[in-house]
Amino acid sequence: MTSGAYNPFKPAPSKTALQKIFPWTEAPLVASAPMRLISLAPLAVEVSKAGGLGFIGSGNDQSNLEETLKHALKLSVEAKLPIVGSKGETFLPIGVGFLNWGADLEYTLTLLKQYRPVAVWFFAPRSTEGLVEWTTKVRETTFGITKIWIQIGSVKEAVEVVKGCKPDALVVQGADAGGHGLNNGAGLISLLPEVIDTLETLVETRNIEQLPTIIAAGGIADGRGVAASLALGAEGVVMGTRYLAANEAQLSPGYRNEVLRASDGGQTTVRSSVYDTLRGTTEWPKEYGGRGVVNKSYHDSLSGMSLEENKKLYDEAVGKGDEGWGESGRLTTYAGTCVGLVKKVQGAGETTKEVRLEADAVLRRLKG
Numbered sequence: 001m002t003s004g005a006y007n008p009f010k011p012a013p014s015k016t017a018l019q020k021i022f023p024w025t026e027a028p029l030v031a032s033a034p035m036r037l038i039s040l041a042p043l044a045v046e047v048s049k050a051g052g053l054g055f056i057g058s059g060n061d062q063s064n065l066e067e068t069l070k071h072a073l074k075l076s077v078e079a080k081l082p083i084v085g086s087k088g089e090t091f092l093p094i095g096v097g098f099l100n101w102g103a104d105l106e107y108t109l110t111l112l113k114q115y116r117p118v119a120v121w122f123f124a125p126r127s128t129e130g131l132v133e134w135t136t137k138v139r140e141t142t143f144g145i146t147k148i149w150i151q152i153g154s155v156k157e158a159v160e161v162v163k164g165c166k167p168d169a170l171v172v173q174g175a176d177a178g179g180h181g182l183n184n185g186a187g188l189i190s191l192l193p194e195v196i197d198t199l200e201t202l203v204e205t206r207n208i209e210q211l212p213t214i215i216a217a218g219g220i221a222d223g224r225g226v227a228a229s230l231a232l233g234a235e236g237v238v239m240g241t242r243y244l245a246a247n248e249a250q251l252s253p254g255y256r257n258e259v260l261r262a263s264d265g266g267q268t269t270v271r272s273s274v275y276d277t278l279r280g281t282t283e284w285p286k287e288y289g290g291r292g293v294v295n296k297s298y299h300d301s302l303s304g305m306s307l308e309e310n311k312k313l314y315d316e317a318v319g320k321g322d323e324g325w326g327e328s329g330r331l332t333t334y335a336g337t338c339v340g341l342v343k344k345v346q347g348a349g350e351t352t353k354e355v356r357l358e359a360d361a362v363l364r365r366l367k368g
């Protein structure tokens with residue numbers, strides 16, 4: 001891992017664009033998704049320590065964000081991550097993810113000013129205009145030091161976001177992704193190249209100045225997925241589901257066991273609003289559903305059980321703790337179609353390095 005002063009304005013030579021911006025990272029960049037309530041400081045910092053970029057999931061509620069950032073700062077200092085800038089200023093070598101439909105912009109700005117994370121991640125705004133405001137104010141407040149990553153799930157969204165916000169990185173989320181995503185989506189293998197081709201045409205016709213850095217998300221769980229994403233045109237990847245099995249992920253053993261058990265995710269996971277409805281997270285814009293492992297709540301909802309009855313049974317399952325998960329359980333296991341590739345629990349840093357090395361090996365093999 002590289003060390004030394006971090007200057008976001010001064011690129012290091014002979015590295016890919018991402019390594020110029022985040023000099024402690026290694027190519028290909030592996031980032032961890034900002035999973036609300038699950039990706040907290042320990043997970044994010046371990047990923048960055050391993051040469052990746054870890055994101056905290058702040059979601060739509062910033063009430064614990066300051067505490068989490070403080071914790072991340074402490075862990076980063078202990079790990080001697082390169083967080084000191086050329087003028088002695090400090091940067092947090094992690095990102096923070098927001099669900100823009102509910103997140104609090106003004107409070108966020110005060111924390112960004114104070115803690116200086118190297119990136120923010122925006123997702124699921126109520127409108128592109130709202131995102132433009134977030135982007136402009138974050139850039140003004142952090143003088144462009146905090147890079148803007150925006151996750152999109154369609155070509156239309158990509159065009160709107162790139163024209164309106166000029167993000168530093170565009171996270172292209174394919175339909176396989178775990179957790180929330182557009183109800184009408186395409187897999188990365190078709191979505192990602194079409195996004196790139198469309199944006200390149202916009203550059204040629206001078207509708208946009210340049211392509212943002214392209215990051216792939218959705219269904220990537222090991223080095224093969226990383227290599228495939230690079231072949232499609234991405235410069236880095238994000239994994240969510242794979243990190244659910246990280247020691248540092250903040251989740252119940254029942255949830256983790258269900259991630260390790262489930263396989264054949266095209267059949268055993270579904271994108272739906274049923275889980276949101278039962279959990280009471282119903283403020284999501286209507287275009288989004290959450291992908292999770294199919295369970296009894298979902299089957300009962302399909303067979304016409306009333307919401308009232310289903311919710312009552314869900315609440316009873318909450319009281320059962322870890323037993324409430326599983327195929328015949330009712331608690332939600334948000335996870336993507338790659339869930340069948342997640343078979344071992346280990347440190348997030350180990351996963352980050354392993355996946356990167358696997359990708360290198362795949363790419364070398366392909367070159368013969």
Ligand SMILES: Cc1cc2nc3c(=O)[nH]c(=O)nc-3n(C[C@H](O)[C@H](O)[C@H](O)COP(=O)(O)O)c2cc1C
Pocket residue numbers: 033034035036038057059097098099121122123151173176177178179180217218219220238239240241242334335336337338
């Ligand atoms: C359990 C879980 C929670 C998630 N929570 C968030 C979130 O709070 N904010 C966000 O932008 N994305 C969230 N996502 C989606 C990720 O950003 C990303 O698109 C996804 O994990 C990539 O697909 P994968 O799960 O197949 O790796 C979540 C994903 C999972 C699996």
